[in-house]
Amino acid sequence: MTQAESERWVSAAAAAGDALVHVSAPCRRGATGHLHGADGLVVTTARAVAGRERLEVAQGERESAAQVLGYDAATDIGVVRLETPLGTPPVWSTAVAPLGFQVLSATRPGRAVRVRLGIVSQLGEAWHTPRGGRVERYVETDLAPEPGFSGGLAFDSESRVVGVSTAGLLRGVPLLLPQPTVERVVSAILQHGRVRRGYLGVGTQAVRLGDPAWPFGLLVSSVQPGSAAERAGLLIGDVLLEMAAAALSDASALQAALEDSEGQVLPLSLLRGGQKLSVEVTPGARS
Numbered sequence: 001m002t003q004a005e006s007e008r009w010v011s012a013a014a015a016a017g018d019a020l021v022h023v024s025a026p027c028r029r030g031a032t033g034h035l036h037g038a039d040g041l042v043v044t045t046a047r048a049v050a051g052r053e054r055l056e057v058a059q060g061e062r063e064s065a066a067q068v069l070g071y072d073a074a075t076d077i078g079v080v081r082l083e084t085p086l087g088t089p090p091v092w093s094t095a096v097a098p099l100g101f102q103v104l105s106a107t108r109p110g111r112a113v114r115v116r117l118g119i120v121s122q123l124g125e126a127w128h129t130p131r132g133g134r135v136e137r138y139v140e141t142d143l144a145p146e147p148g149f150s151g152g153l154a155f156d157s158e159s160r161v162v163g164v165s166t167a168g169l170l171r172g173v174p175l176l177l178p179q180p181t182v183e184r185v186v187s188a189i190l191q192h193g194r195v196r197r198g199y200l201g202v203g204t205q206a207v208r209l210g211d212p213a214w215p216f217g218l219l220v221s222s223v224q225p226g227s228a229a230e231r232a233g234l235l236i237g238d239v240l241l242e243m244a245a246a247a248l249s250d251a252s253a254l255q256a257a258l259e260d261s262e263g264q265v266l267p268l269s270l271l272r273g274g275q276k277l278s279v280e281v282t283p284g285a286r287s
Contacts, residue, residue: 008157009104009117015159016106017113019090020152023048023066023080024056032107032151033057033080034164035089036186040082043186045151046071047168049078059086060111070193072185074133074286075177076150076168079189090153092179093160096137099123103141103162103176104155109148118143118154120176128255129169132197132286133185139163139176149174198261198283201227202234206250209239209271216249217241217271232268232281239271243281258283 023031025048033044042057049055049068057066057080064084071078097103101120106113124138141154145167152165154176163176188195203222209215217239223229240248243257244266257266261283268281 005157008159009115012104012155012157012159013106013113013115015090016104016115016153016155017060018088019161020059020106020108020113021086022058022108022110022148023151024058025049030109030148032109032148032165034151034153034161035087036079036182037089040085041069041186042066042080042082043151043164043182044078044080045166045168046073046076046078048151049080055080057082057086058111059108062086070189072133072189072195074129074131074195074197075135075181075185076166077164077177077182077185077189079186090155090161091159093156093158093162095162096178097139097156097162097176101162102157104157105141105143105149105152105165106155107146107148107152107165109146114146114148116143118174128252132255132258133169133195134181134256134259135169135177136180137178139178141165141174141176143174145172145174196260196262197286198258198264198266199228199286200254200258200281200283201229202240204240204251204254207239214241214247214271216247218248218251218254228281228283232279234270234279234281235272237272240268241271241276242269243267258286262286 023033025031031048033042036043066080069079121142122140201224204218220238246257
C-alpha cells in the first residue's frame, strides 16, 4: 500500500469516528450505530432497541440519552433519536460497490472506533431475508463478524459509505445493507414505528405444474388457524398461482407480493382440484 493510499484510509477512519456511536444494549458489548440525517436520528440494530423505550448513546467521552422510535427485525434495523447532538452524519457513495471492491469496515463496540480492511466477496440481486425483509441488493464481505459488527459502516477510499454492516440476517454471514434498503426502512419506522408487511399465514413449497401459462406454483402445506389465509378459505393442497398480478413461483415471490400489503384486499389466483379459482385475501400484520 502506498503512502497516498494509506492516507485515504486514515481519512475514512476519521469519517467513521465522526459518524459512529456506541449504543448501550442488553448484550455484553452493546451495539454500533451511525448518525442518520441532521435531526438527531441514529440507525443501529433491531436487537439493540427491541423492547426498550430509551437507551444511552456514546461517542467517545460524549454521551446522550435517546428515544427509541422503532425497529424492523426482518432487516435488523433500529432507529433512535438523540436528545443531545453527537458527531456528523456520513456521506453515502452513489456508486454500487463491485465484486472485489476494497472497503474499510468501521465499528464502535465501546468508546473507541475499530476499523479493518476487507473486500466485497459476493454480490447478488434483490432478496428477502428469512423473516421476510426485502433487501435491494445482496452484498457480502469477507470480514469476520465481531462484537459490535452489526450496525457499523463500510467506507470506500473516498470516505463515503457503501453499506451498513449486519451479521444478524443470515446466521453470522457478514452483509452490507445498501442505502435504498436503509432509507426505505427508516422512512417506514418514522411513519409507523415499524415496517408494515403483510402476513398470509400459510406454509408452502414450490411445485412444477407443466402448464405453459403457469409453469410453477406454491403448494399450500399448512394453514395457520385464525390467519388471513384461513379467513380467505385457503385449504391444504391448494396451489397458489398469482397474487395482485405477481406470479408466485417460489417463496420469495410470495414475500415480495406481501410487501407493504398489510390490511389491503388482494386478488389471489389458485388451483384447487385442477380447477382455477379466484379469491380475495386481506393480509394481516407480520410480527
